[in-house]
Amino acid sequence: MRTTDPLLKVENLKVYFKILKGTVYAVDDVTFNLDRGQTMGLVGESGCGKTTTAYAITRLLPSNGRVVGGQIVFDGKIIVRADLPTELDEVLTKPDWANRLGGVLLREEREFAVFQAGGGQILEAEEEMEDEFAFYTELKGILAERGAVPDDEVRERLQRVTRQHLRGFGAGRRRRRREKEIEERIAAIRWSKVSMIFQSAMNAFNPVYRVGDQIEEALVTHYPDMTKEEARQRVLQLFDLVGIDRSRADGYPHEFSGGMRQRSMIAMALACNPQLLMADEPTTALDVIMQDRILAEIRDLQRELNIAMMIITHDISVVAEVGEKIGVMYAGKLVEYGNIREVFEKPANPYTIGLLSAFPSIKGPRRQLRSIPGSPPDLANPPPGCRFHPRCQFAQEVCKYVEPPFVQVAPDHGSLCHFAKEIYEGTLRGS
């Protein structure tokens, strides 16, 4: 049963950053799955939230970044989840709060059921759960009066209860206990099960330690029983795997070329046999020939070791080379998600169409490129309705006010657009 589950499930993830002038809605309602051994590409322009999504999974967010909604399930275990009051606080500010609230409570209910049946999948410690259950019943009580009392008043009362729970007596203690619990869970899987290749491999190594020693250190940290000798052997093995000569294990980072440093970074990421490898712009700083080699390397290793991979990049042609699935992000939203062939052949989102027609290629005849007018929005103050509407060639009145639904246009293909079906079928013409 467990093995048919997806390895990674990201459900309605929301990550917001608190800044001086308000809140940055960096990742907003992102949902996707990743199976074992599958490769997914996450594409988008700078500032679209693709790196933040990856950092939320490994919980490497900066201190002002908070997960305010949704959850991340890795290998059947919840590793990141927003607690109920935080999530409610957020939901209640939305105009369609009633519907959203229903969804959140339904999920909560299911979780309580699992908890009462003795399932161990819940994040919180036991007493925590009791706290939350009490809170939940209180909410239910208020909600039951809906109909008799005007909606606005219900909302106000809900807000008051939530705030009290968030800021009132014992809130700090609750939060700290929770943080500790989450941190423990993440620490158990970080690098050993989920590892990451960082954006600037050039600078990811410490310049004053030998590359081999740094990888050894990672091994010894995660396997305290490992002897120095065993760690050394493993490092040499890893160097063979990524195609660097064993003798270079004693080299310093500055003695390595860009491609070699990138390979050593991959070796380090593979050190503890992870099940999920996230690569954040793995080839951006490299020349084409080296990029091609590294991509081939990644593809081979992934096939050989059956690791699930998530490649984060701004270059859709890189995803086209290695991915099986693709997720396209724009302004914190996952706007299109599905099988890579499907998405490239029949894109169902105006942004994806724009992206594809803005990309030059060396294959086929030379065709006119079209840019997307305007520039990406400021995420502290995103446009209402669909976030893409000011730049969209298909935009209509409804796009300005109503947030688009995520439409499943084919079994393995969905798009966040009011007109996803029409665009997919090609019946809608842009201006």
Next chain:
Amino acid sequence: MVEAESRAVAEEPGEEAIYRVTDLVKLFPVKAGFMGSLFGREQFVHAVDGVSFDIKHGEILGVVGESGCGKTTTGRLLVRLETPTGGSMLFRGEDVATLRGDELKEFRRRVQMIFQDPYESLNPRFTVFQTVAEPLIVHNVGETFAEREEMVAKALESAELRPAEEFMTRYPHELSGGQRQRVAIARALVLRPEFVVADEPVSMLDVSIRAGIMNLMLRLRDEYDIPFMFISHDVSVTRYMSHRIAVMYLGQVVELAPSEEVIKNPMHPYTEALLSAVPVPDPGAKHGRVEIKGDLPSPINVPSGCAFHPRCPYRRDVCKEVRPALREVAPGHYVQCHFAGEIKTRKPDDLVLEEGVCAVCGNLVAKGTKQLTCNCPKIYHEVCAGQAGSCPVCKKAF
């Protein structure tokens, strides 16, 4: 080392060349230390090593190559931000390689450069007006403030920053990346230059904005009829932008031909490898790879003979000894290789492989499926190749 026979390019008949570069050389000395300098062991980085080409009227010449191949240095030499060590540069028939003082300043009015990073090439304390008007002040163009203001407004409008009045008072931090690059373009155009070098003008920009800047530059070229030199590491972008492409490797031009010729019919082994490495935004077009060995050699010790010979899959004995000349192999198609035209390089379009029989499992390899090729040449399913580990025909490891 045998000197290149570089007259080939210069003697090309037909259209008038606006800029003619012959045997251009730029060496940068490497610090050898006290003892080294005492014993005369001075070493040089061969940044540009005997480059010859010409730029025709109203043409965009694309220059591609990996980092460190000398493409930026070539661009900087052409606008005389660097002084060449050797060779001649004829701009409209006038030798500009050795210009100094007032003459150099006058020359710089006629050529302009657009830089890579719009976040760094604009002064953060200058408004857009100050930035664009600065070249006018430096070169003493325009008599009155109003006249200059009008010229700036015109330049901004032609860079599609409309309405110009609104942008003039803004500072760079108030602009997006695309807008900043447009300001940089306006600054380059305000003096009505006769030649512009654009050094990776779009590589720092996001994809959705990049196409807009590229289309703008193409439009400006048509409107003002200015020849451009477009430097980029991205072959796809260069193909879109240029009429002709020069491929550089270790400070030398190894191939120079009309863009579509380079893309569809590469004749130099390096170009072949470079093109096969370019990722294509189409998951169906999995292409075979042409492997070249090793890394880029250091430009301090350039290999003898053909600079590409240590990595070339087609090399023969002569390549190690004699440096090949850049010769015209087909009309307008110059290649710096002893065996250009003889060796059968594979074209990127063939690399979107046709149907064939898998050399490992014997089954049909369908068009557009995941497949690999070997230099020998055989094709396989990607999966079969992964299992076999080496080519069963020529025994070469994948």
